[in-house]
Amino acid sequence: MGIVTEDGTHELHLASVFADGTRGASYRGVGADAQVQTSYDLDGSSLAEWHRSWRSVDDVVAYALTCDCSTTTATSGRLGGSRSTVLARWERVGKADEEDLDAGRVYAAPGQDAMDLSDRPDVEAAMRRHWDEHLTPGQRTAQLEAAWRRHRQALADVDDAVAAARAAGLSWVDIGRATGMTRQSARERWS
Known part of the structure; x- marks a missing residue:
């Protein structure tokens, strides 16, 4: 999705989660050939390039709504480090009638990736609700x-x-x- 605050300190996106806990948000291919690249480890730290791998989007077990939050240093006002904060996790369910975003369940058809999901108006609205709760009063100011x-x-x-x-x-x-x-x-x- 890639929604970014005006000052560039927060970016919202939906990441794919695999059974081993790794997450990814880079995609290639479509339909049955669609793949996602693992980018983050269990703790949210970025994986080294040689530890990244391409996996089928059908191996995704959940989706993590994440905000990549940059910090600003008090002395320079420049962006310092960044962290990936998980705002919500939606387990992937196999049938559309099992979906309940408020209960943490989302349906993704075979071959459907997180970008497809985040384009759905109901998913985007739920993502924005979680993100609004996350933004600090300073960010709102x-x-x-x-x-x-x-x-x-x-x-x-x-x-x-x-x-x-x-x-x-x-x-x-x-x-x-x-x-x-x-x-x-x-x-x-x-x-």
Whole structure:
């Protein structure tokens, strides 16, 4: 899935889990030929390249909803290390009627990989619910601050556009109509 926070410190994705506990999120092939590469060990640490292997997606026993969380150092403000945090685990069931995301069970048809699952609207919604619970208050504050900066910039852009419109000879009636207000309100705001 690869949903990333605006500041780049959190990335959400669905990883395949094998019976030995290794996880993977790189895929190749389709249908019966689809494979996933093991990338993480039992503890979530990254496997060395020579320890990685390609396995059939049909060997997947569960799916781990993970967030790759980067840390920021207090002194430099730069990204430091990262860790893969498991937010939820869904056991793979063999029949669609056995699926219950809230109970930790998900159905994946033969040949279906985690990317296919994360494209399902119900799975994506469940993933986002877990991720929202995971994000720290500091992360939420950063998102709010970024949204406020974009809002302030948009207001400044409107002010510039009004000044350019007035310089081009547009009336307060035209400007009011374009900005969803009366002529008088537009004139009071921007004159």
